[in-house]
Amino acid sequence: MIPWFAALAAVLILIGLYVSFFVAPTDATQGEVYRIIFIHVPAAWMSMLCFVLMAAYSALGLALNARLSYMMAAALAPTGALFTFICLWTGSFWGRPTWGTWWEWDARMTSELILLFLYIGYLALRGAIDDPRRADRASALLALVGVINVPIIYFSVKWWNTLHQGASVSITRAPSMAATMLLGMMIMALAFWMYTIAVVLARVRCEILERDAAARERFTGAQA
Amino acid sequence: MSWGSAAEFFAMGGRGWYVWSSFGVTALILVGEMLALRARRRALIRTLREGASQSAIERIESNES
Numbered sequence: 001m002i003p004w005f006a007a008l009a010a011v012l013i014l015i016g017l018y019v020s021f022f023v024a025p026t027d028a029t030q031g032e033v034y035r036i037i038f039i040h041v042p043a044a045w046m047s048m049l050c051f052v053l054m055a056a057y058s059a060l061g062l063a064l065n066a067r068l069s070y071m072m073a074a075a076l077a078p079t080g081a082l083f084t085f086i087c088l089w090t091g092s093f094w095g096r097p098t099w100g101t102w103w104e105w106d107a108r109m110t111s112e113l114i115l116l117f118l119y120i121g122y123l124a125l126r127g128a129i130d131d132p133r134r135a136d137r138a139s140a141l142l143a144l145v146g147v148i149n150v151p152i153i154y155f156s157v158k159w160w161n162t163l164h165q166g167a168s169v170s171i172t173r174a175p176s177m178a179a180t181m182l183l184g185m186m187i188m189a190l191a192f193w194m195y196t197i198a199v200v201l202a203r204v205r206c207e208i209l210e211r212d213a214a215a216r217e218r219f220t221g222a223q224a
Numbered sequence: 225m226s227w228g229s230a231a232e233f234f235a236m237g238g239r240g241w242y243v244w245s246s247f248g249v250t251a252l253i254l255v256g257e258m259l260a261l262r263a264r265r266r267a268l269i270r271t272l273r274e275g276a277s278q279s280a281i282e283r284i285e286s287n288e289s
Contacts, residue, residue, distance in 0.1 A: 032237035
C-alpha cells in the first residue's frame with residue numbers, strides 16, 4: 001500500500017508544481033513571490049492535521065490500551081514536526097520580502113512555533129523514557145494537552161489582530177483568490193497528504209518490527 | 225502563466241532567492257526524511273536477519289550439546 005501512496009504523492013507534487021509555476025497567474029500586489037503559498041499553506045495545514053491525528057491516536061491508545069494506536073501517534077510526530085518547520089521556514093522567506101521582516105512575535109507565528117516545540121517535546125519525552133509502555137502513556141498525555149494549541153493557531157488571526165493575514169480559504173465563504181491559485185494549493189495539499197500517509201505507514205512498520213525485536217531480545221535475555 | 229525565458233523563470237520577478245529557498249529547503253527536507261526512513265528500514269532488516277541467524281546458531285548449538 002505504501003508504494004501506491006508514494007507514487008500518488010509524486011504524481012500530485014509534479015502536477016501541483018506545474019500548476020504553481022505555469023498555470024497560476026502573477027499576483028497583482030505581491031508579484032511572483034506569492035508562489036511560496038503553494039507550499040506554505042499546505043505545510044501549515046499538515047502541521048496542524050498531524051498533531052490532531054496524533055492526539056486522536058493517543059486518546060484511542062489511552063482509552064483502549066492499544067499499542068498500535070500509540071505507535072501510529074509516534075510515527076506521525078516526526079513528519080508533523082518537519083511540516084511545522086517547513087511552514088515556519090517558508091513563512092520567514094515570504095515575510096522578509098513582503099513584510100520586511102524574517103520573524104515577528106505575531107500570534108499565529110508564535111503559536112506555530114509553540115507547535116514545533118510541542119512536537120519536539122513529544123519526541124524528546126518518548127526518547128527519554130526507556131519503558132515503551134510508560135513512554136506511550138506519558139507522551140499520549142502530552143499530545144492530548146498540546147492539541148489545545150491547534151485551534152489557537154487556527155483562530156489566532158481572528159482573535160488577535162497582528163501581522164499575519166487572515167484566512168484566504170475558509171468553509172464559510174468563497175475563497176478570496178484566483179481559482180487556479182486555489183487549485184494549485186489544493187493539489188499540493190493533497191500531495192502532502194499522500195506523502196504523509198506513505199511516510200507514516202513506512203515508519204510505523206519500522207516501529208512495530210523494532211519493538212518486537214526489542215521485546216524478543218528482552219525475553220531471550222531473561223531466559224539466558 | 226507564460227515565462228519569457230528560463231532566466232526569467234528562475235528570477236521569479238526579482239524574488240528568486242526567496243522563492244527557491246522555500247521550495248529548495250522543502251524538497252531537501254522531504255527527500256531527507258525518505259532517505260532517513262529507508263536507512264532505518266535497511267538497518268532494521270539487517271539486525272533482524274543477524275538476530276535470526278544468531279538464534280538459529282544457538283538452537284543448533286544447544287541441540288549438539
